[in-house]
Amino acid sequence: MNIRQIQEARELYGIDDWGAGYFGINDEGHVVSHPTGEEHLSVSLPEVIAKLKHQGIHTPLILRFPQIIECQLERMHSAFRQAIGEFNFKGKHVGVFPFKVNQRREFIDAVVSCGQRLDYGLEVGSKTEFVAALSYPLTANSLLICNGFKDREFIDMAFLGAAMGKRVIVVVEGPDELATFIELAKDQPVVPQVGLRVRLYSKGAGKWEKSSGDSSKFGLTTTEVLNCLSMLEEANFKDRLAMLHFHIGSQITEIKRFKNAIKEASRVYAKVVKMGYSPQFLNIGGGVGVDYDGSKTSFLSSANYTMQEFANDAVYVLGDVCANEGVPYPTIVTESGRVIAAYHSVVVTDIREVQGEELLPIEADLPEYTQGEVHKSIKELKYILDNINRKNYVEFYHDAIEYQEELFTLFNLGYLNMQDRAYAEDLFRRVCRRALYFSSFQRHQLEEFEDLQKALVSKYLANFSMFQSIPDSWAIDQLFPVMPLSRHDEKPSHKATIVDITCDSDGCLDTFVDRADVKTALDLHVPNNQPYYIGFFLVGAYQESLANEHNLFGAIHEAEIYINADGDWELTKVTKGDPIDELLESRNYDLKEMVGCYELQFDRAITGGILSAEQAKLGLERLTKFMRSYPYLIDR
Numbered sequence: 001m002n003i004r005q006i007q008e009a010r011e012l013y014g015i016d017d018w019g020a021g022y023f024g025i026n027d028e029g030h031v032v033s034h035p036t037g038e039e040h041l042s043v044s045l046p047e048v049i050a051k052l053k054h055q056g057i058h059t060p061l062i063l064r065f066p067q068i069i070e071c072q073l074e075r076m077h078s079a080f081r082q083a084i085g086e087f088n089f090k091g092k093h094v095g096v097f098p099f100k101v102n103q104r105r106e107f108i109d110a111v112v113s114c115g116q117r118l119d120y121g122l123e124v125g126s127k128t129e130f131v132a133a134l135s136y137p138l139t140a141n142s143l144l145i146c147n148g149f150k151d152r153e154f155i156d157m158a159f160l161g162a163a164m165g166k167r168v169i170v171v172v173e174g175p176d177e178l179a180t181f182i183e184l185a186k187d188q189p190v191v192p193q194v195g196l197r198v199r200l201y202s203k204g205a206g207k208w209e210k211s212s213g214d215s216s217k218f219g220l221t222t223t224e225v226l227n228c229l230s231m232l233e234e235a236n237f238k239d240r241l242a243m244l245h246f247h248i249g250s251q252i253t254e255i256k257r258f259k260n261a262i263k264e265a266s267r268v269y270a271k272v273v274k275m276g277y278s279p280q281f282l283n284i285g286g287g288v289g290v291d292y293d294g295s296k297t298s299f300l301s302s303a304n305y306t307m308q309e310f311a312n313d314a315v316y317v318l319g320d321v322c323a324n325e326g327v328p329y330p331t332i333v334t335e336s337g338r339v340i341a342a343y344h345s346v347v348v349t350d351i352r353e354v355q356g357e358e359l360l361p362i363e364a365d366l367p368e369y370t371q372g373e374v375h376k377s378i379k380e381l382k383y384i385l386d387n388i389n390r391k392n393y394v395e396f397y398h399d400a401i402e403y404q405e406e407l408f409t410l411f412n413l414g415y416l417n418m419q420d421r422a423y424a425e426d427l428f429r430r431v432c433r434r435a436l437y438f439s440s441f442q443r444h445q446l447e448e449f450e451d452l453q454k455a456l457v458s459k460y461l462a463n464f465s466m467f468q469s470i471p472d473s474w475a476i477d478q479l480f481p482v483m484p485l486s487r488h489d490e491k492p493s494h495k496a497t498i499v500d501i502t503c504d505s506d507g508c509l510d511t512f513v514d515r516a517d518v519k520t521a522l523d524l525h526v527p528n529n530q531p532y533y534i535g536f537f538l539v540g541a542y543q544e545s546l547a548n549e550h551n552l553f554g555a556i557h558e559a560e561i562y563i564n565a566d567g568d569w570e571l572t573k574v575t576k577g578d579p580i581d582e583l584l585e586s587r588n589y590d591l592k593e594m595v596g597c598y599e600l601q602f603d604r605a606i607t608g609g610i611l612s613a614e615q616a617k618l619g620l621e622r623l624t625k626f627m628r629s630y631p632y633l634i635d636r
Ligand SMILES: Cc1ncc(COP(=O)(O)O)c(C=O)c1O
Pocket: 098, 101, 123, 147, 247, 249, 250, 251, 285, 286, 287, 288, 335, 336, 337, 338, 339
């Protein structure tokens, strides 16, 4: 046990900062989860991986901790409960979970069952999500909010939902939707309630700033709000208006943006009430940020406030406006998704291969050149390597670049052979590494050596697809905490980037979270002959819904883990990832037809005398079995 090193690892990876009490490193140097947020109840992730491996479930896989979802729902609810008590707010709070943040059945099942106690509801943004949401046993007080652009069919389904006993609120995105709603309502036994999505001037902050402000694609302008109110009045539906809604974007990094938006929305609410309407709900949307890098700042991957501060500000600002305007206090509805879902899952994969310079010790012997007379420029490179030092390294490095370019031209003109080329490459890389070594003594590194450092880090080949498992890191440069799951009692000796197994150069992770900055390389251990597992944390929000099947790598295996009050944990559900045949079917391949084509080719191989009938039969069996297997690299 190397307690000092383990403490260093905690600081190096920032796990205590971004882990929100759900993740840590134990005294054996293993990453653990505390699914209930209680430090004394922990699940060792390497132990879970070992158990799954024993059952034939290999990495890559997702570990899901539904108890973390429950804790996050509870944290949100109790933050509001506390704020409501503290500021003597005369309304309530209810939450709804936005389906789009993670539509996996396992996930929504957990939200609904954990959320029953809190009357947690659901928010949907499409017909498909709505159809799924209608099947859930929500409590009588839970809301089912229909956002998004709606056609006649969607609105019609909302009427059905209301007739089925669900507390449906149709949030109108445009006056046409309301016109359709009013028209359909004429023939319906039960009419759902209506909400109006208001377009605020106040903007969010961060990557999703465009979701808000007066040029946003969402929400009704003030004129449209007034038109909608008149339409409701004319249709005798004034009493159907139950909610005013806004959402200023996801991952709001600065609390003041929330405050401004809530202030503006509270005034809109008060004015609408004063016009004789009685919306019971003010829906303040989602957007609560996740502190992915643990810096607690307004950086894009962080948030400069806590959930409690968010609740305090919402309750205080709204209460203040209601008191000031003399209107009833509404129930505050939150639609937070990211902050509820992000923590509950971890993607785990294994490192397959290490490529790169760093694994070579700086003084490693240069192989002998065995091809007779060495070219003059290669001799010059060798001279540079032998004589580069702390005083001349910049000049010698520049000279080496010139010789390297010259040698490249000579090779292209046919003057050098493959052995010359290999020897020159080896010399040049050694010069680069020595130059970097000398530059590391400088207080201010030159930019070209910073670039060289980036180019020379090791590449750890991870058995997963970034496009499937962490698509936001490819699409919008979202940062997620990444770290090895074990060996934290050992100092990591390498700086590395992570590359995935897709045939795409974009499948590369070269920015990593850091409290003070962004790291361009991750500290990793040199793999020994044991599997080396790394985890991608806080990936429970949006990643599964945005996942794509680039290279036909599909959904990965998943396992659900529960811990009891005695600290015993169990795997409660294991779901296998997408096999090759299902992925092919999803792209319209007809498996029967394909097998028919294989048979034909094996028959030809028999006729051509390439295979015996027995060999062809076995070949076909192997191929059809292979079609049902996992597309990722199978664990060694
Ligand atoms: C209308 C609406 N509500 C709620 C959310 C959830 O936001 P978040 O996941 O940032 O809490 C979104 C997502 O952007 C949204 O569009």
